Amino acid sequence: MTEALIVGAGPAGLLLACELRTAGVDTVVVERHAQRPDFCRGFNLNARALDLLARRGLAERLIGEGWQVPHAAFSGLPVTLTLAGAHTDHPYSLGIPQTKVEDILEAHAVDLGADIRRGHELRALEQDSESVTATVTTGAGEYRVRAAYLIGCDGGRSTVRKQAGIDFPGTEATRFSLLGDVELADPEALPFGATTGPGGTVFVIPRPGYVRLITTDRNPPEDKDTPVTLGLLQTAVDDALGRHVELRAARWLTRFGNAARQASEYVRGRVILAGDAAHIHPPAGAIGVNVALDDAFNLGWKLAATVRGTAPAHLLDSYHTERHTAGAHVLANTRAQVLLGEADDRLGPLTDLLTRVASHPAGNRALVETITGLDTRYEMPPDSDHPWLGRLAPDLALTTGDGRTSLAGLLASGRAVLLDLTGGTTVRESAAGWADRVDIVTATCPDHPELRAILLRPDGHTAWLRTAGPDHADGLHQALQHWHGPAAPSDAASVGTSH
Numbered sequence: 001m002t003e004a005l006i007v008g009a010g011p012a013g014l015l016l017a018c019e020l021r022t023a024g025v026d027t028v029v030v031e032r033h034a035q036r037p038d039f040c041r042g043f044n045l046n047a048r049a050l051d052l053l054a055r056r057g058l059a060e061r062l063i064g065e066g067w068q069v070p071h072a073a074f075s076g077l078p079v080t081l082t083l084a085g086a087h088t089d090h091p092y093s094l095g096i097p098q099t100k101v102e103d104i105l106e107a108h109a110v111d112l113g114a115d116i117r118r119g120h121e122l123r124a125l126e127q128d129s130e131s132v133t134a135t136v137t138t139g140a141g142e143y144r145v146r147a148a149y150l151i152g153c154d155g156g157r158s159t160v161r162k163q164a165g166i167d168f169p170g171t172e173a174t175r176f177s178l179l180g181d182v183e184l185a186d187p188e189a190l191p192f193g194a195t196t197g198p199g200g201t202v203f204v205i206p207r208p209g210y211v212r213l214i215t216t217d218r219n220p221p222e223d224k225d226t227p228v229t230l231g232l233l234q235t236a237v238d239d240a241l242g243r244h245v246e247l248r249a250a251r252w253l254t255r256f257g258n259a260a261r262q263a264s265e266y267v268r269g270r271v272i273l274a275g276d277a278a279h280i281h282p283p284a285g286a287i288g289v290n291v292a293l294d295d296a297f298n299l300g301w302k303l304a305a306t307v308r309g310t311a312p313a314h315l316l317d318s319y320h321t322e323r324h325t326a327g328a329h330v331l332a333n334t335r336a337q338v339l340l341g342e343a344d345d346r347l348g349p350l351t352d353l354l355t356r357v358a359s360h361p362a363g364n365r366a367l368v369e370t371i372t373g374l375d376t377r378y379e380m381p382p383d384s385d386h387p388w389l390g391r392l393a394p395d396l397a398l399t400t401g402d403g404r405t406s407l408a409g410l411l412a413s414g415r416a417v418l419l420d421l422t423g424g425t426t427v428r429e430s431a432a433g434w435a436d437r438v439d440i441v442t443a444t445c446p447d448h449p450e451l452r453a454i455l456l457r458p459d460g461h462t463a464w465l466r467t468a469g470p471d472h473a474d475g476l477h478q479a480l481q482h483w484h485g486p487a488a489p490s491d492a493a494s495v496g497t498s499h
């Protein structure tokens with residue numbers, strides 16, 4: 001019996017394990033692979049993912065392992081988008097192998113006390129109103145785990161999604177690409193970037209010690225899981241270029257398509273989906289790892305409060321509402337990027353129009369914030385029209401009675417934060433009934449003297465904010481109650497941390 005059983009130790013499962021353990025939830029992770037595979041799919045963390053990870057003190061160590069790229073591409077548009085001026089504390093994309101991100105998250109989850117079981121595969125599940133029972137197989141046999149909640153972070157072909165009977169509507173793949181992590185016998189034979197020959201285009205992406213080649217699979221087999229051979233990739237590359245470019249030392253060969261699907265329910269009873277298990281989309285924009293982390297970050301605190309019994313009834317459903325909407329935006333913008341990349345003359349006027357929009361600073365910013373998810377704004381109970389409401393507030397520099405800190409630093413404990421910048425007592429007294437669930441922090445913020453008070457959910461999204469007005473606590477009760485349930489009786493409330 002455990003409180004949370006996570007299926008899959010990819011980015012979504014590992015960050016969710018960190019989040020649940022930070023909140024003190026008993027967490028078991030089952031992962032079918034005994035070891036992490038030796039190939040690497042993704043190679044970047046975007047600005048939004050770094051902003052989120054910074055709110056748990058995890059960004060710095062990842063940034064130290066990668067390289068910063070201050071721009072982004074909108075596939076199909078001949079423009080480079082800049083992240084300068086975007087709504088982020090990290091105006092760049094971080095080049096970093098997905099496997100390195102997973103290593104760091106897994107070590108952190110283990111340090112926090114997660115029970116990660118490799119070589120354990122979920123085969124079946126059944127749920128009732130009290131719990132979910134999973135059947136797990138290992139090399140040594142089969143066992144059953146009962147969990148209060150089971151979270152399927154088990155990738156695009158999710159067994160959890162299928163076992164729970166959750167629909168996965170969307171569009172079938174219409175095109176396939178071949179991918180090879182290989183060496184070029186003559187490194188000068190192909191430049192980095194796109195090279196177009198008489199038969200098609202070959203993309204060459206530099207990787208440490210090798211290159212990643214991507215080209216169209218013109219004759220995909222009936223069974224798309226048929227292994228890709230070096231010979232097949234060699235033929236496809238030579239056919240595209242109209243000349244022979246010798247490939248060797250294949251590290252990873254695969255085929256991927258442009259299917260786009262999204263689970264109809266992210267939460268069904270006690271079974272929850274996150275990451276690729278909840279949505280698949282074309283690889284344009286290189287965003288899959290980042291959305292998976294975003295899902296986990298949104299879910300963790302809500303599930304923890306639900307397990308603890310402090311969550312308002314709608315809280316877990318808000319995970320579906322918020323992340324299904326965000327996922328739909330990802331599907332739409334990655335599909336748009338794929339469409340713009342089509343060799344279709346009818347798209348010319350649209351490409352020209354969007355290129356002009358992207359070349360304008362405001363258009364650049366809108367597009368870059370869309371494709372990185374920096375524009376993510378969750379609906380909050382009606383309140384002010386401040387631009388931070390519903391979004392991540394910037395990582396403000398603050399001074400508290402304990403010295404200098406920052407907004408992200410205050411969120412490291414994984415609890416909600418109410419920042420009181422009024423110098424008075426009204427805000428603190430108004431929130432006293434929630435002090436067992438919300439850290440109430442008195443501080444000054446020299447960079448934003450207009451700010452009076454701000455309530456941040458544990459995921460850093462701004463739930464309520466006041467800049468001026470005589471009643472600084474107006475609407476605060478409503479916001480606290482909406483996200484954290486009713487106020488505790490006055491003797492219970494005093495256990496919360498405040499500075």
Ligand SMILES: Cc1cc2nc3c(=O)[nH]c(=O)nc-3n(C[C@H](O)[C@H](O)[C@H](O)COP(=O)(O)OP(=O)(O)OC[C@H]3O[C@@H](n4cnc5c(N)ncnc54)[C@H](O)[C@@H]3O)c2cc1C
Nearest residue numbers: 008010011012032042043122154155275276286287288289
């Ligand atoms: C070629 C390619 C390139 C990509 N490049 C990028 C990129 O540059 N940037 C980016 O952001 N994204 C990229 N992606 C997408 C990214 O890899 C995925 O979106 C991301 O890994 C999703 O994370 P996840 O945790 O949801 O699922 P996964 O990483 O797929 O993890 C799922 C885990 O569940 C395990 N599992 C599955 N079934 C079971 C079971 N029954 N029992 C136990 N364990 C199970 C699997 O072994 C796996 O470890 C790329 C994808 C591909 C294919």
